[in-house]
Amino acid sequence: MRLTRPSTTTSQPVAGAPPATAAPAGAAPADDAPRYRPDAKHILLLGTMAALPAVSTDIYLPSLPDVARDLGTSAAAAQLTMTGMLIGGAVGQLVIGPLSDRFGRRTPVLVGVALHVVISLLCAIAPAIVPLVALRVAQGFFNASATVVAMALIRDRFTGSDASRLMSRLMLVIGVAPLFAPSLGGLIAGQWGWRAVFVVLAMFGVALWVVVLLRMPETLPPERRRPGGVRTALSGYAHLLRDRHFVALAVLPGLTMAVLMTYVVASPFVLQVGYGLTSHQFALLFAVNGVGLVLGAQVNAAIVRRVAPIRILRVAMVATVVLTGVLLALALTGAGGLWALLVVLWLVLALVNFAPPNATAIALGRHGAMAGTAAAFIGSLQAGTGGVVANLSGVLGGGAVAMAAVMLGAAVVGLAVLALATPAFRRGGAWQLS
Template identity: 75%
Template structure:
């Protein structure tokens, strides 16, 4: 029986769900917490900063759109960072890239605290995203080193419990810090969190890629790995879906401070509370998915959830456009939309990773970079479309529609006899 650590590449036409053998390692709570904190570093770097966006715009004398670009900049930097760091983790192992990357995240966080213009802040946020991408891509590669298929999907969903702490508490913490010491102190706090994570990784993160399995070579080897991935159209389809799902989430994350605080007059404290309540929906959805994949194949979950997500975002758009139900119904619809967001990405990511276990770091980098790039490009569109609730909902509908189209047109998921038993 093939083990999770030496599973060969799947053919481009199928995802071999039968290859999801029992994992050789059972993660304990501390292991899940560590990987969850690593995956959550980019989310924390954005979410803790959310309540400060209006203050940043005022203090630096810039527009709301420019302030939102400081969020997008980090995601785009993260996309490039994952493409670079993923192959490095296949070459040098998992520990070294994350320790260097998190150390540089600390430095850029402290530099963000002393900027004098929005242009410099945007540039530093690009660098911050590049470096903290190391934590996410290494965490995903570590998962693939030991798990595949439903086991990987279940672990990724469990990580969402940890990652979900970011939207639950980060804006509240960021709002408290900014309220006492100003928005610049938020970046000092990010640096402190990075230092804590660095120490934990140094002491607790195991090396899951032995020297015998590391890939020799430099740029040519990395490019060869990406060429292999780019030729696998089903891998690409699976890699795109988490990005479109994250675009739905990030459209809310980036747009909600202006929609709820400026559009509906909520205070920073009220916004943080509502953001936390919606975070509960994110976490709940991920945990339901983690339980569901024990009995239902990941691809079957995706087939059902993506149409449901599209229907829910369309209903949200109707509520926003008509004003029916006011703020209470808007918040209920947002909660339901966000509760569905974390179903498809863990399953799509796990299926994509299972296809290329021999280059897990490169594959994880491609998935993460695609996710960051797609969500980074799409999510700020709500600001360019007017920044109101309707604009935010339109972007969510478009992202959901695109995800369903990718599944239906670029994979055999809805075709009889397509060979995808996932």
């Protein structure tokens, strides 16, 4: 495969960064380089990279009760092995993003996935809950390399609606995790115990490492890399923080992730304990909701060809607030019973994948010269916000009302950020972000 020169948009100068060439969002590469059109294999590779944290989370989800029982700990402590991984991923992206701008895209992801394999094997022999939580934090840290590099690879070659469409296509691959991972994880844990789940994660990491080594191109040539160390990385983040529109857009995927992760963390207790579903029924329901996630992402990928990402983002955020409000009302009143709750929950999850690709594509388009650092900033907020907010449902009691209330709260804050911190809803303001 021939490498192409990435298209970029105008951004403020950054210390140590090469000058960016002004180009409209979604513009083709320079005339002296062929247009890069990813085929299904490359979309599958990038999607699998981006899905590594999701796979590591969802395949382990049915094992939480077994972990608590086997290690003699509480359900809340077992849940820390989930949220700890998200927090580790948030920190990892902040560190690994600038490294990918400094050393290129391939080296950080190869090192990170290799360490994922080692840590997975250590998790399989963890003697107690505290070491397991610590290992899961480390696993999240190094898994972040795959996610942040996948986003940076897209920004190296695409902006605007092109980037948003490609990110939505990746959701088709990422969406496979909630479709099959819990069922697979439950099957593995049922046959060989929860520790075998981590052995399978190690095997998955080995396969991904080999494919990355053989198939992933380097999209950041040496002349475009940002020299420097910690000081350069900090100056890059300081530069991003001065762009308030970028920060606002970067927060939105995190608040949307909070809606999703609140469901992921709370649903085993809401549906199995509160409504009496069996583990097999829960896995099936989880898969059906995963279909909603995938369909929503593909609908977004289709309509973004004709509708500006910022316009889709506005409608999606408003609709999410309305539907999570309905979800809370159903949880409070019990109207319609379990089926009504499940239908509205499915619609909420179908909307989850509208906001992140559009907000991320717009935000990254503002800082193409430091795509790795910008992608890390967004990914860190996404993982960190999702991990922190999701735990609130447990603090509030862990039932359906608590789950719906936290989901509504995250959606309301997201809409407020979009409305108050960006010109998205102002007359004539949308063009500034499109």
